[in-house]
Amino acid sequence: MRKTKSGPIQRESLTYKLGRRCLYCGEPIEDQARANKIHCSPWVDEYGKRHDCKRRRHSLVHKPDDDLLLEISAGQREKKRQIERMIAAHGDEVTTEVLIAYGIKLMDCLRFSYHSGMGTFYFLGYRIISNPKLKTHKIERYEQL
Numbered sequence: 001m002r003k004t005k006s007g008p009i010q011r012e013s014l015t016y017k018l019g020r021r022c023l024y025c026g027e028p029i030e031d032q033a034r035a036n037k038i039h040c041s042p043w044v045d046e047y048g049k050r051h052d053c054k055r056r057r058h059s060l061v062h063k064p065d066d067d068l069l070l071e072i073s074a075g076q077r078e079k080k081r082q083i084e085r086m087i088a089a090h091g092d093e094v095t096t097e098v099l100i101a102y103g104i105k106l107m108d109c110l111r112f113s114y115h116s117g118m119g120t121f122y123f124l125g126y127r128i129i130s131n132p133k134l135k136t137h138k139i140e141r142y143e144q145l
């Protein structure tokens, strides 16, 4: 039985055979909804509070990224302090043993490049230019990343 004209779809005419569910709350999504619908429609509860699964899930999905960034920058700030302690004690050219003693792992850098057999490892505030043959590492202040 078809509804006449452009009247709203009646609840009774909805089917759930496809078994789609809201990715946030798990409520079934009607088969009549558009194909790319993955959240239930926003609805207002008896207290007048608006529930918007799409928005809520997006804020959940994006939160871990921010946490991860904060974690990375906290780690880089800690490495920066270690580099500064090392320079204060040993100057701006050190051996691999000194790097290891200060817990500075070159591969923990933000980025690196190789040029003529020398590796340059960029950290927050500094870059370390390594000569793998001599096992020496020159530390320079470097602000752009």
Ligand SMILES: [Zn+2]
Binding pocket: 022, 023, 024, 025, 026, 027, 039, 040, 041, 053
């Ligand atoms: Zn939902």
